[in-house]
Amino acid sequence: MVKVGVLGLQGAVREHVRSIEECDAEAVVIKRIEQLSEVDGLILPGGESTAIRRLIDKYNFMDHLKEFAQSGKPMFGTCAGLILLAKNIVGYDEPHIGVMDVKVERNSFGRQKDSFEADLDIADVAEDFQAVFIRAPHIVRVGENVEILAKHNERIVAAREGNILGCSFHPELTDDHRFTAYFVNMVKEAKS
Numbered sequence: 075m076v077k078v079g080v081l082g083l084q085g086a087v088r089e090h091v092r093s094i095e096e097c098d099a100e101a102v103v104i105k106r107i108e109q110l111s112e113v114d115g116l117i118l119p120g121g122e123s124t125a126i127r128r129l130i131d132k133y134n135f136m137d138h139l140k141e142f143a144q145s146g147k148p149m150f151g152t153c154a155g156l157i158l159l160a161k162n163i164v165g166y167d168e169p170h171i172g173v174m175d176v177k178v179e180r181n182s183f184g185r186q187k188d189s190f191e192a193d194l195d196i197a198d199v200a201e202d203f204q205a206v207f208i209r210a211p212h213i214v215r216v217g218e219n220v221e222i223l224a225k226h227n228e229r230i231v232a233a234r235e236g237n238i239l240g241c242s243f244h245p246e247l248t249d250d251h252r253f254t255a256y257f258v259n260m261v262k263e264a265k266s
């Protein structure tokens with residue numbers, strides 16, 4: 075059974091644990107850098123990217139997260155997690171972890187739609203995925219090696235670059251675990 079870590083500093087951690095377990099993988103909540111070597115893949119949950127970043131720095135995670143991504147182990151950023159992975163963020167000079175060749179815009183679906191659900195067609199995953207967006211970012215630009223997996227109203231909301239997966243929404247908040255299962259499969263393939 076593969077082990078999937080969830081960065082447990084802030085945000086929707088328990089929900090991801092439940093979703094990983096529904097996909098028949100073992101979930102490990104990562105609170106210390108030493109735990110990273112135990113897992114085959116890592117999820118960066120949604121929450122508040124600025125708050126998670128502060129905790130990443132406080133607990134010295136930054137270099138270890140970059141190394142994790144560069145080692146080829148799969149990494150999945152959801153919502154704030156996608157912002158942490160992006161190489162470019164609209165309005166910011168510097169990225170956070172900066173390992174995915176995308177440019178993201180934070181809170182980009184407008185105040186009146188702080189939170190909403192949308193039916194998505196996600197390539198290789200599902201044609202009818204009910205996605206939950208909460209103060210979500212979207213991807214405004216992708217690099218040439220990035221595969222676009224889903225759009226909502228012409229905006230890119232899910233993409234993959236090799237071992238790195240990112241989405242604007244919260245795939246862990248419903249009982250539909252197909253997108254988490256897609257990531258768990260990436261982890262299985264990378265391990266075998």
Ligand SMILES: NC(=O)CC[C@H](N)C(=O)O
Nearest residue numbers: 120121122123153154209
């Ligand atoms: N649900 C979320 O993860 C929201 C992301 C948050 N708006 C941010 O910019 O970090």
